[in-house]
Amino acid sequence: MDAPDRELFERSLRHATEHHSGAALDEALDELGWRDALVEDRRVAVSLLFELIGAANASAGALEHVLVYALGLQGSSATAVVLPASGEWIPPGVVDGERLLVNGIGLSSLERSEHAVVVARDGDRDMAVIVPTAELRLTPVAGLDPWLGLVQVTADGVTLTSAPTPLDGWADVVAVGRVAIGHELVGASRALLSLACTHARERIQFERPIATFQAVRHRLADTLVAIETADAALAAAWEDPSPQTAAMAKALAGRGSRVAARHCQQVLAGIGFTTEHPLHRYVRRALVLDELFGSARTLTRELGDDLLANRRLPPPLPL
Amino acid sequence: MELDEFRIGVDAWIAENNELLRPAHQGVGTLDQQMVHLSAVKRLAYDAGWMRWGWPIEVGGLGGSNLLRAYLGEALTGHDIVEPGIYSMTEVLAPTMIDYATPKLAATMVPRLLRGDETWCQGFSEPGTGSNLAALQCRATRTDDGWRVSGQKVWTSLAQYAQRCVLLTRTGPADSAHRGITALFVDMDTPGIAVRPIETMHGAPEFSEVFFDDVAVPLDRTLGDEGQGWAVAMDLLPYERSTALWHRAAYLHRRLQQLIETAPPGSLDPIRLGEATQILYAFRARSRATQHRLATGERLGAETSIDKVLVATAEQAVFELVEEGLAADITLGDDPAAARWRSEYLYSRAATIYGGSAEIQRNIIARRLLELGNDR
Numbered sequence: 001m002d003a004p005d006r007e008l009f010e011r012s013l014r015h016a017t018e019h020h021s022g023a024a025l026d027e028a029l030d031e032l033g034w035r036d037a038l039v040e041d042r043r044v045a046v047s048l049l050f051e052l053i054g055a056a057n058a059s060a061g062a063l064e065h066v067l068v069y070a071l072g073l074q075g076s077s078a079t080a081v082v083l084p085a086s087g088e089w090i091p092p093g094v095v096d097g098e099r100l101l102v103n104g105i106g107l108s109s110l111e112r113s114e115h116a117v118v119v120a121r122d123g124d125r126d127m128a129v130i131v132p133t134a135e136l137r138l139t140p141v142a143g144l145d146p147w148l149g150l151v152q153v154t155a156d157g158v159t160l161t162s163a164p165t166p167l168d169g170w171a172d173v174v175a176v177g178r179v180a181i182g183h184e185l186v187g188a189s190r191a192l193l194s195l196a197c198t199h200a201r202e203r204i205q206f207e208r209p210i211a212t213f214q215a216v217r218h219r220l221a222d223t224l225v226a227i228e229t230a231d232a233a234l235a236a237a238w239e240d241p242s243p244q245t246a247a248m249a250k251a252l253a254g255r256g257s258r259v260a261a262r263h264c265q266q267v268l269a270g271i272g273f274t275t276e277h278p279l280h281r282y283v284r285r286a287l288v289l290d291e292l293f294g295s296a297r298t299l300t301r302e303l304g305d306d307l308l309a310n311r312r313l314p315p316p317l318p319l
Numbered sequence: 320m321e322l323d324e325f326r327i328g329v330d331a332w333i334a335e336n337n338e339l340l341r342p343a344h345q346g347v348g349t350l351d352q353q354m355v356h357l358s359a360v361k362r363l364a365y366d367a368g369w370m371r372w373g374w375p376i377e378v379g380g381l382g383g384s385n386l387l388r389a390y391l392g393e394a395l396t397g398h399d400i401v402e403p404g405i406y407s408m409t410e411v412l413a414p415t416m417i418d419y420a421t422p423k424l425a426a427t428m429v430p431r432l433l434r435g436d437e438t439w440c441q442g443f444s445e446p447g448t449g450s451n452l453a454a455l456q457c458r459a460t461r462t463d464d465g466w467r468v469s470g471q472k473v474w475t476s477l478a479q480y481a482q483r484c485v486l487l488t489r490t491g492p493a494d495s496a497h498r499g500i501t502a503l504f505v506d507m508d509t510p511g512i513a514v515r516p517i518e519t520m521h522g523a524p525e526f527s528e529v530f531f532d533d534v535a536v537p538l539d540r541t542l543g544d545e546g547q548g549w550a551v552a553m554d555l556l557p558y559e560r561s562t563a564l565w566h567r568a569a570y571l572h573r574r575l576q577q578l579i580e581t582a583p584p585g586s587l588d589p590i591r592l593g594e595a596t597q598i599l600y601a602f603r604a605r606s607r608a609t610q611h612r613l614a615t616g617e618r619l620g621a622e623t624s625i626d627k628v629l630v631a632t633a634e635q636a637v638f639e640l641v642e643e644g645l646a647a648d649i650t651l652g653d654d655p656a657a658a659r660w661r662s663e664y665l666y667s668r669a670a671t672i673y674g675g676s677a678e679i680q681r682n683i684i685a686r687r688l689l690e691l692g693n694d695r
Contacts, residue, residue, distance in 0.1 A: 197689050212694050214678075217685035224684055225628050229598065232605035248597045255594075303596060304589025313576050313596060316603045319322065319390050319565070319610060 001041045009037065010048050017049070017056040022108055022149060025053075025060045035065055042069070043238045050180045054187025054289075057281045059148050061109025063180055070176040071128055071167065073117055078130045080113035082106055082153050086291045087298065089174045092153065093120025093129060095164065099157040100129055102136060105292075108149030111138055119170055127164035131155075145284035175237075175246035178293045182234050182246075182253035185289050189227045189253075189260035192282045196220060196264035199271070210267070219263035226256035236317050244306075244314050247299045254296030257286035320372055320383045322390060329369055329394050339363060340400045346655025347662045350523040354438065354480050357405055360395065361435025370433050378417055379430030384614045385562060392566035396573070403570040404525070405477065407563035412439045412485055415555045419542035420504060428483065428504070440481035440507075442472040442529060443552065449474075450679045452487075453497040453549065457531060459488035461545075465538040466490075466503060468511075468531045474673070478527035479516045481507050485555075487548050500548030504540045511535075521665035522658075557619035559674055560627045561609050567630055568603045574663065575599060575637050582644035591643075595636035602629040621687035624680040631670040631677060638667035 001009065009032075016028040029035070029049070037045040046066055053060055067081040068074055082092045082104040092104025102118055110116060110133060118129045118136075139152040167173075197220055200211035210216050233249035261283045265272050272279040290296055307313065333340060340360055344352040364370035373388035374380025388410065396403040409432055416425045416432075431437040448455040457470030468488055478484070484505045491499015507514070511534035516524035543551050575595065579587070606626055613619060642649050642664050648657035649664055671677035685691045 193689075197691060200691060208695075209692065211685075211691040214682070214694060217689075217691055217694060218678070218681045220689055220691065221628075221681035221684035224688060225625055225632075228605065228625050229601045229629060232608060233597070233601040235608065236600070236604035245600075248600055251593075252597050252601055297590070300593035300597065301590050302593070304587075304591070304593030307579055307592055307596060308587060308589055311579050313572065313579065314600060316568075316572060316600060317607055318326075319386055319393065319607060 001037070001044050006044060006048075009044070010052075013049055013052050017052040017058045017060075021056075021058040021060070021147075023112060025058055026062070026109055026112075029060065029062060034062070038065060038069060039074075042066075046176075046180050047183050047234070047238070050183035051187035051190070054184035054189075054285070055191045057147070057188070057191070057278065057285055059108050061107050061112075063177065064107060064109055064113070066180050067173060067177055068117065070173045071117060071119070073128060073130075073165075076117075076130060077115040078113070078117045080106065080110045080116040080133065082110070082116055082118045082136070083177070083292065084174075086288075087295055089294045091119040091121050091126055091170060093118040093127075095120045095122035095127055095129070095160070096157070098160055100131065100155060100160055101157060102153055102155035104153045105141070106136075106138060106151045106153045108151070110151055110153070119167060119173070120164065122164070126167040126170045128167045129160065129164040130162070131158050143288070145281075145288045147281060148285065148288055150288070171243040172241075174293055175241060175243045178246045178250035179234060179237050179241075181289055181292050182230065182237070182250045185250075185253040185257045185286060186227060186230050186234065188282050188286050188289070189223070189230070189257045192257075192260040192264040192279065192286075193220065193223045193227065195272075195277075195279055195282075196223070196267040199268050216267055219267055223260045223263045226259040230256040240317055242314075244303070247294070247303065248314070250293065251296040251299040251303070254286075254290035254299075257290060258296065261286050320381070320387060322384065322386050325369075325372060325383075325387045326390055326394075329391055332367055332369060333394060333398055333400070336363065336367075340395075340398075342400075347523075347659040350525060353402055353405060353523075354477070357401055358435035358438075360401055361409075361433065364391065364395075365434040374413065374429070374433065375417060377422060378413070378425050379433060386610055386614050389562050389565045389610045392562065393569040396566045397569035399573060403563075403567045407566045408439065408441075408477065409433065410562040410566070411555060411559045412441060414558045415485055415502075415542065415551060416504070418554060419502065419547075419551050421539060424504065424539065431482075437482040438477050438480040439483045439485065440475050440478045440527075440529075441555075442475050442478075442484045442486035442505075444474040445471060446473050450676055452552065453500070455487055455489055455500065456493065457486070457488050459490050459501055459503060459536070461490070462535075465540070466501075466536040468503070468505070468534040468536055470531050472529040472531075473517075474526045475514075475529045476525055476527075478507070478514045478529050479524070483507060484529070485542065485551075487552060490545055490548075497549035499546060500552070501545050502542035502548040502551040503536050504542055505534065505536050509534050509536070520668075521662045523662065523666075556675065557623045560623035561606070561613055561619055564626050564630045565603075565606045565610055567634070568599070568606050571599055571630075571633055571637050572603070574641070578637070578641050578644055586644045586646070587640060588643070591636075592640060595633070595640050598629070598636050599633045602626075602633045605629060621683050624675070624683040624688075627675060628677065628680045628684070634667045634670040638664045 141150045230253040237245045237249040371381040459466040490501040511532040513530040
């Protein structure tokens, strides 16, 4: 995508994410051709949209399309993907003979899809199984962030009607999901920072804006550093799409969003603790998104264990 | 010369000349030994042509992108041939000369720096002027044929080795702040200059106090115009926060790799190791992007303060792990390898102080990038 096209595309996406959420946003994205863009230029489509979704605190089913595409199942009947259980990245399904057991989560759009992909462990292999959504038990999750509209997905024994497709590269699918959510976390963090900076410029105490106090300025500066750190790692994950790079980028985005939430909540003080201000929505969103496909803490621990076992740093991008 | 071709050439050259390029000293060596070795390496790299790529032809270079310089420094620090701090001074001072010295002066002087014939230093900080650089008081007074300089500088890296100094002086009224500053290019052997190296906790007298007592500086040694010194300094700082940092990243990568190879089992906390690795990876990704922005002709500015915060954060994260993982070496070891780890660990404590403190970087980020206005 060249620069003018990209700018136009970004403007349409921004308009859509700022005005719609849920089913309406999915519809708007279809209309403006986001799925074509996903095929044409996956980096632009994913990085732009997910950052905007995060910034607008919107919810969408776009991740399902990204994952269907990563699974190579575009063109199949499935338009949704069951995600691993919160905090996990093992496939959400297990093949048990002729039956499929499922324990995962779904996006709000899952209910609107007739068929969903469940990636399932079958012995030491992974299988992609397409199942009618009606066969899955969907339980709405309110939890910390009811606006996200997640559903708990379980099934004690869906009978397999068609032969599951063997799947190589679940780790690559997870990597794609992590990068998309990483961008969403960066978008949410930027929104948090923007809210806090606006407040700091406007809120007067001791006859001056609180933005003049170094204690406040440095919290906000640290927030920007944390965001740009994650952003740099995400950009690297597009250039070197290895599972390890994506995991590092997701961990940095998750940790960055926690830094943003902590500092921005402190700067927004009393008003930020109320539901009259949008801050709480981003704080909630960041914590829930951080858990998807593994939290910053678990991914960092996994990286450290891996480094101690192999004694080899991840190769940096060459200049 | 394209980067890929350059990379292959430099790698082959380093492999072929490995013995010649290795320092003779063991471990970290003394600063004297490091400086002698640095000059030798620069000379070899200059004569082989590698050191000249990425610099303009007018100053003895062979042209080409800044990425070539970035790669040469990465290779030399990554292979443990040179110490990044002393090597990368060139990246800070040569661009300043190219931008602000008369073409004739730049053409005479810059090749001497690139070839390792000379060391230059940067006279910025003063006893009363650390973070508040614009308050500097080292006075330069106009004479018929130039300037007379009197005053004091401190934290001047490598001043005891330097033949030249890029010096910031006060030429306006005492309270003229950033408006009344002029940059001069001073010969360090001019009568009236006294240098006193400062012993530091990491064991190398890298910084000095420099005293100026009525020192004569010719007029054609003015960098830029009278009163333009603040612009010289501000244009120099993004260089200090770009290519030099890319070189430092290669060094940090090498040391973290060596740490995980040598740390005894159970001595490294996996979460902290994972975090340090992530931060270093992200810093390299960011610094790499900065190098590419520079290569497309983009003018670097306040956003390089983020690079600077990141390098300091990464360096301290890496060396805090070193202190934990190699505690016996750091606290009690007296062999060259242990002494080197200890010296580098101690030096990492300064990463949030030198070159604009962590607080100053955050002030720049707040004012320039977050547009939070002035802080009073």
